[in-house]
Amino acid sequence: MVELTGVNKHFGSLHVLRDINLTVSTGEVVVVIGPSGSGKSTLCRTINRLETIDSGTIHLDGNPLPAEGKALAGLRSEVGMVFQSFNLFAHKTVLENVTLGPVKVRKSKRADAEKEALALLERVGVASQKDKYPAQLSGGQQQRVAIARALAMKPKVMLFDEPTSALDPEMINEVLDVMTSLAREGMTMVVVTHEMGFARRAADRVVFMADGQVVEQAAPNDFFTNPSSERARDFLSKIL
Numbered sequence: 001m002v003e004l005t006g007v008n009k010h011f012g013s014l015h016v017l018r019d020i021n022l023t024v025s026t027g028e029v030v031v032v033i034g035p036s037g038s039g040k041s042t043l044c045r046t047i048n049r050l051e052t053i054d055s056g057t058i059h060l061d062g063n064p065l066p067a068e069g070k071a072l073a074g075l076r077s078e079v080g081m082v083f084q085s086f087n088l089f090a091h092k093t094v095l096e097n098v099t100l101g102p103v104k105v106r107k108s109k110r111a112d113a114e115k116e117a118l119a120l121l122e123r124v125g126v127a128s129q130k131d132k133y134p135a136q137l138s139g140g141q142q143q144r145v146a147i148a149r150a151l152a153m154k155p156k157v158m159l160f161d162e163p164t165s166a167l168d169p170e171m172i173n174e175v176l177d178v179m180t181s182l183a184r185e186g187m188t189m190v191v192v193t194h195e196m197g198f199a200r201r202a203a204d205r206v207v208f209m210a211d212g213q214v215v216e217q218a219a220p221n222d223f224f225t226n227p228s229s230e231r232a233r234d235f236l237s238k239i240l
């Protein structure tokens with residue numbers, strides 16, 4: 001579903017992605033972990049073309065990422081993204097946040113978009129909040145709306161960049177639970193997180209990044225019990 005081959009990215013003289021090769025199969029859940037500054041967010045942002053790359057190729061569902069124009073907008077709707085900060089439209093209600101993309105980008109009929117949005121809000125457990133504005137919701141509720149909004153575009157893959165890092169501790173699990181059920185339902189997912197419990201529970205594969213490189217990747221159980229690189233052992237000793 002997602003294939004990066006020899007991807008390099010610089011910010012000025014900083015080489016932030018170094019020869020990244022990464023394949024994510026349909027229905028696979030890949031959790032990306034690694035120290036701050038290792039390039040995890042940049043990796044996510046290249047997959048939905050929020051960042052350009054200097055060399056290499058990225059394919060989505062067999063097609064190279066389009067550079068611009070209509071095709072790029074189409075791609076954006078195929079790649080759902082949930083960020084650390086909730087990024088909801090502040091002056092739109094919860095329901096409007098979820099229907100906006102389908103109506104504007106996918107040209108869905110409003111009635112159909114609303115019906116689907118309600119079903120999605122139900123699924124993430126915030127349907128009763130549909131007429132509120134984001135500021136009236138808790139962080140955990142806002143993040144679940146953000147997930148519903150991304151799902152409303154019927155993405156082929158969902159990217160999550162530290163979706164629980166800005167949440168109060170008691171709200172983390174309500175978001176991770178939604179992500180876990182998405183994973184169980186077969187969504188293709190790339191998840192950057194420090195939640196190792198989630199990685200153990202939901203990941204098919206853990207990818208460990210450091211200094212812009214994929215240092216190792218393995219099934220979660222193998223990675224957590226027997227990491228093969230010194231960098232990963234050192235990282236795990238600091239967070240576990």
Ligand code: ADP
Pocket residue numbers: 011014016034035036037038039040041042043
């Ligand atoms: P991570 O998500 O793993 O913490 P990032 O992908 O955010 O890492 O950042 C990787 C490196 O690239 C860091 O050194 C960061 O400071 C740098 N960086 C990220 N975005 C930009 C940008 N827009 N301009 C310049 N440097 C950036």
Ligand code: MG
Pocket residue numbers: 040041042161162
């Ligand atoms: Mg980051």
